[in-house]
Amino acid sequence: MDIVADPGVPLVLITRQFNAPRELLFRAYTEPDLIARWLGPPGLTLTVNQLDPRHGGRWRWTHYDSNGKGFAFHGLYHGTPSxxxxxxxxxxxxxxxxxxxxxxxxxxxDGVTTLRQSTVFPSVEDRDVYVDGGMEVGIRTSMDQLEALVSQL
Known part of the structure; x- marks a missing residue:
């Protein structure tokens, strides 16, 4: 897996290959019960609060630590996910x-799906907060858990 966060650029690029059809990866990103099985850093559990994978649809999930403290994320889909x-x-x-x-x-x-994620931030400073907050551990763990999940599906 490659994670690129070049200095001075408000962008993080992630590339990872999976020995699975892209349809399985797509399901893992768009089905609440599957998302909860792979997304997130070690020690946290995930609850999918809302997931409407269509143009303009909203999503929201909350990671919980062992003390029950929640960390919520949300957003909108642009275009119809495919x-x-x-x-x-x-x-x-x-x-x-x-x-x-x-x-x-x-x-x-040829039986391999390459996942590429491009994350664009409003500023370099915002990107740096994300990177310095331990995103690499969370991404690597999530991608490993995603690999395990799609190998079971």
Missing amino acids: PERIVQTYEFDLYPGVVYLNTITFEHN
Whole structure:
């Protein structure tokens, strides 16, 4: 897996290959019971509060720590999500107004699906808060958990 966060650029790029059809990855991103099984860093559980994967549809989920403290995220879908591409905004409730744009693509070739996620932030400073907040551990763990999930489906 590659994670690129070049200095001075308000962008994070993630690339990971999966030995699974893109339709399975798409399901893992758009079905609440599947999302809850892979998304999030170690030690947290996820509750999908809302998920409406269609153009203009809203999503919201909350990660809970072992003490029951919640960390909520929400956003909107832009365009109709498909097994080729999902575009959505993303906002963390602890940083209201800092909205970033995720574009996730699933490219399938010879039994392997390459997932690419491009996350654009309003500023370099906002991107740096995200990076410095431990995003790499959360992303790597989530991608490993996603790999395990799609291998079971």
